[in-house]
Amino acid sequence: MRNSPSKNGSSGGHCRNFTDAVWSPFIKSGLGISPNRSYALVSLIILLAVGAFISTRLLLDPTVCHPKRHSTSVTASPKTKTQTHTISPKYPLPTTVITQNPKPEFTLHCPANETTTGSTCPRNNYPTTTSFGDDNPNHPPTATCPDYFRWIHEDLRPWAKTGITREALERAKKTANFRLSIVGRKVYVEKFQDAFQTRDVFTIWGFLQLLRKYPGKIPDLELMFDCVDWPVVRAAEFAGVNAPSPPPLFRYCGNEETLDIVFPDWSFWGWAEVNIKPWESLLKELREGNERKTWINREPYAYWKGNPVVAETRQDLMKCNVSEEHEWNARLYAQDWIKESKEGYKQSDLASQCHHRYKIYIEGSAWSVSEKYILACDSVTLLVKPHYYDFFTRGLLPAHHYWPVREQDKCRSIKFAVDWGNTHVQKAQDIGKAASDFIQQELKMDYVYDYMYHLLTEYSKLLLFKPEIPLNAVEICSETMACPRSGNERKFMTESLVKRPAESGPCAMPPPYDPASLYAVVKRKQSTTTRILQWEMKYWSKQNQTGS
Numbered sequence: 236m237r238n239s240p241s242k243n244g245s246s247g248g249h250c251r252n253f254t255d256a257v258w259s260p261f262i263k264s265g266l267g268i269s270p271n272r273s274y275a276l277v278s279l280i281i282l283l284a285v286g287a288f289i290s291t292r293l294l295l296d297p298t299v300c301h302p303k304r305h306s307t308s309v310t311a312s313p314k315t316k317t318q319t320h321t322i323s324p325k326y327p328l329p330t331t332v333i334t335q336n337p338k339p340e341f342t343l344h345c346p347a348n349e350t351t352t353g354s355t356c357p358r359n360n361y362p363t364t365t366s367f368g369d370d371n372p373n374h375p376p377t378a379t380c381p382d383y384f385r386w387i388h389e390d391l392r393p394w395a396k397t398g399i400t401r402e403a404l405e406r407a408k409k410t411a412n413f414r415l416s417i418v419g420r421k422v423y424v425e426k427f428q429d430a431f432q433t434r435d436v437f438t439i440w441g442f443l444q445l446l447r448k449y450p451g452k453i454p455d456l457e458l459m460f461d462c463v464d465w466p467v468v469r470a471a472e473f474a475g476v477n478a479p480s481p482p483p484l485f486r487y488c489g490n491e492e493t494l495d496i497v498f499p500d501w502s503f504w505g506w507a508e509v510n511i512k513p514w515e516s517l518l519k520e521l522r523e524g525n526e527r528k529t530w531i532n533r534e535p536y537a538y539w540k541g542n543p544v545v546a547e548t549r550q551d552l553m554k555c556n557v558s559e560e561h562e563w564n565a566r567l568y569a570q571d572w573i574k575e576s577k578e579g580y581k582q583s584d585l586a587s588q589c590h591h592r593y594k595i596y597i598e599g600s601a602w603s604v605s606e607k608y609i610l611a612c613d614s615v616t617l618l619v620k621p622h623y624y625d626f627f628t629r630g631l632l633p634a635h636h637y638w639p640v641r642e643q644d645k646c647r648s649i650k651f652a653v654d655w656g657n658t659h660v661q662k663a664q665d666i667g668k669a670a671s672d673f674i675q676q677e678l679k680m681d682y683v684y685d686y687m688y689h690l691l692t693e694y695s696k697l698l699l700f701k702p703e704i705p706l707n708a709v710e711i712c713s714e715t716m717a718c719p720r721s722g723n724e725r726k727f728m729t730e731s732l733v734k735r736p737a738e739s740g741p742c743a744m745p746p747p748y749d750p751a752s753l754y755a756v757v758k759r760k761q762s763t764t765t766r767i768l769q770w771e772m773k774y775w776s777k778q779n780q781t782g783s
């Protein structure tokens with residue numbers, strides 16, 4: 236499964252920028268929302284549907300737009316390191332916990348000579364039941380999943396009435412990198428084409444870890460996965476009455492025009508090539524990094540670093556850099572990948588990249604994995620209008636988690652945002668904090684797994700055929716993946732290995748949106764954004780009049 240860059244990877248370049256991002260409020264369930272409706276009508280609808288009129292004051296008060304959600308920890312399992320070499324005398328074993336309640340524990344069973352490739356999948360490696368479930372009346376109550384889980388229903392809606400036939404699944408093979416089957420708790424992968432770098436490897440690794448976290452709870456299924464950036468299942472082709480049902484295709488991002496099913500990207504388990512470690516440890520570092528420099532003591536400018544070459548919109552952004560002629564409050568840097576690779580991608584300092592009060596997000600040619608790193612900074616994220624979404628970004632709200640920036644006339648938009656933030660420091664800090672809280676709480680690794688759990692469970696219910704072991708497939712397990720590897724790949728796999736089953740069940744899946752509430756959510760985002768942009772226009776026309 237080791238991959239080399241291939242034609243698939245043409246998109247990878249832009250994705251290696253850690254400073255761009257995406258959010259998309261779009262829906263694709265065919266509600267026929269017209270962007271041309273008059274503002275008054277929109278306001279009226281919101282007034283009726285939500286029962287709240289968003290004034291500028293309210294808009295800037297996050298508690299108004301965004302009721303507090305549950306942030307209860309679902310699996311509060313004590314972290315007990317079991318590899319003796321990682322135990323330092325400073326951190327003695329929590330013996331009371333272990334002796335009181337011995338938990339089944341997974342380890343990697345690699346052959347003694349690790350250079351041999353003959354790793355096999357161990358039998359009876361997984362405990363037969365988890366400690367939660369119907370059979371355990373004492374399992375702790377579970378919290379409701381974050382709101383963005385509701386999009387799972389929307390992503391699967393195209394098949395809600397028809398179900399998924401084998402024929403539809405096979406049509407998804409056209410662009411897929413691999414087929415993954417789960418049959419009787421075992422994972423089989425049939426590979427069709429190489430993916431860029433180790434995208435597919437770490438994606439499959441994620442599936443394996445999910446099975447370790449919830450052994451016996453993941454239903455049998457077959458799915459097709461495409462590791463390339465851009466969504467390809469065009470909704471328009473499947474819209475007619477007699478149109479075939481769309482092929483169900485899993486990938487990392489989607490947009491308004493497509494029906495691809497979004498799934499957490501590989502970087503949650505690590506990005507070996509650029510030395511980005513698994514999310515769980517990175518998240519902790521980012522949290523600690525934020526404590527190093529409080530918001531008010533950060534540079535009062537908007538920061539971006541990335542590869543401007545991959546998209547025109549990024550080259551356009553570069554015009555906003557500080558110069559002799561302009562001060563648009565932007566500090567922009569081109570990533571030097573050759574230099575960085577020579578220096579071994581010291582991306583461990585992602586956590587120390589939060590040195591500006593504002594960080595800009597701009598898409599490359601599609602979504603980018605960097606969004607979570609930027610949002611986690613405590614800085615105000617200035618989000619240049621995105622066109623793609625990934626699995627969690629649909630939970631982000633303008634003026635609460637980020638500040639919207641226009642695609643056209645970016646420089647003025649950025650200057651306005653930064654000036655506003657520097658004169659409304661408390662509100663600006665609140666936005667920065669809301670975003671990093673969202674990332675720390677609602678996007679913690681437990682929820683990433685729970686998202687996978689619920690998506691796969693709902694998906695499997697739609698299958699109209701019995702999942703099978705594909706003819707050309709091989710059984711894959713953590714051992715066959717990790718044991719033969721070395722370097723970052725081995726390191727990140729060891730680090731992200733799920734070592735014990737979850738002690739509580741996954742969070743409770745929130746219900747689907749009904750059409751009216753989905754409409755209200757989408758419209759609310761749009762009107763908040765519109766409100767800010769109108770406000771900005773007013774500001775600039777005043778500035779223009781006073782001739783500055």
Ligand SMILES: *[C@@H]1O[C@H](CO)[C@@H](O)[C@H](O)[C@H]1NC(C)=O
Binds near residue numbers: 348349350351
């Ligand atoms: C491990 O296997 C390789 C290849 O078979 C061999 O060259 C090497 O000597 C072995 N190492 C040990 C420690 O047995």
Ligand SMILES: *[C@@H]1O[C@H](CO)[C@@H](O)[C@H](O)[C@H]1NC(C)=O
Binds near residue numbers: 557567568
């Ligand atoms: C932006 O301006 C700064 C300061 O002059 C400079 O160091 C940096 O290289 C510029 N960025 C780009 C992409 O030209």
Ligand SMILES: *[C@@H]1O[C@H](CO)[C@@H](O)[C@H](O)[C@H]1NC(C)=O
Binds near residue numbers: 776779
């Ligand atoms: C302000 O002036 C600039 C430069 O002439 C122009 O591009 C921009 O559209 C004007 N903005 C408003 C809101 O009038």
